[in-house]
Amino acid sequence: MEAKECILSRRSVRKFKDTPVDHDLLESIIEVSSYAPSWKHTQIVRYIAIEGELKDKIAKDCFAAWPRNGEITEKAPMLVALTVIKNRCAYERDGSFTTWRGDAWQMFDCGIACQTFALALHENGLGTVVLGIFDQDITSKYLEIPEDRELVALMAVGYPDETPNAPKRKPVSELLSYKA
Numbered sequence: 001m002e003a004k005e006c007i008l009s010r011r012s013v014r015k016f017k018d019t020p021v022d023h024d025l026l027e028s029i030i031e032v033s034s035y036a037p038s039w040k041h042t043q044i045v046r047y048i049a050i051e052g053e054l055k056d057k058i059a060k061d062c063f064a065a066w067p068r069n070g071e072i073t074e075k076a077p078m079l080v081a082l083t084v085i086k087n088r089c090a091y092e093r094d095g096s097f098t099t100w101r102g103d104a105w106q107m108f109d110c111g112i113a114c115q116t117f118a119l120a121l122h123e124n125g126l127g128t129v130v131l132g133i134f135d136q137d138i139t140s141k142y143l144e145i146p147e148d149r150e151l152v153a154l155m156a157v158g159y160p161d162e163t164p165n166a167p168k169r170k171p172v173s174e175l176l177s178y179k180a
């Protein structure tokens with residue numbers, strides 16, 4: 001699949017077939033995702049693939065603020081948690097921040113990794129949707145996220161059982177400006 005086709009045809013998928021996600025395939029996709037750029041090549045993003053009872057428990061207990069995300073998770077064969085290792089990205093060796101942006105660069109790196117992962121999934125016929133609305137405290141507890149990590153986002157993953165239309169994009173004239 002050409003890069004342009006992959007980018008344009010990727011959609012957020014919220015309905016999945018029951019077919020499980022093969023672990024060897026997932027690992028090959030994570031390897032591709034590892035080629036995402038990162039701050040000083042710190043590579044702080046870690047993925048947790050969640051299936052079975054734990055996934056169902058998260059679906060039931062962690063989306064009270066947005067129950068639709070719980071339904072998506074319940075039906076998806078896999079949930080992937082994106083986590084970051086804290087206190088590495090955007091820090092100097094003496095512990096100070098490299099830039100005025102503080103540690104916000106770690107979210108930037110996680111976002112790049114997230115889209116790289118989504119595109120690599122799509123290229124392999126798998127669909128995903130980023131789930132930003134979830135209870136961070138309960139989900140982190142269920143996943144036993146250690147103190148030195150932060151849970152950033154959840155992604156439902158599976159074979160698509162829908163072909164959503166692309167939501168309309170803003171025109172380039174609004175997105176891009178030039179200066180000289």
Ligand SMILES: Cc1cc2nc3c(=O)[nH]c(=O)nc-3n(C[C@H](O)[C@H](O)[C@H](O)COP(=O)(O)O)c2cc1C
Pocket residue numbers: 010011012013014066069129130131132133164166167
């Ligand atoms: C950071 C982030 C958080 C999101 N959170 C949710 C969410 O909680 N639930 C959901 O159904 N979609 C969520 N989405 C998906 C967006 O709604 C979707 O990307 C957008 O509508 C554009 O559609 P497309 O991905 O098909 O191009 C999220 C996307 C991003 C990037």
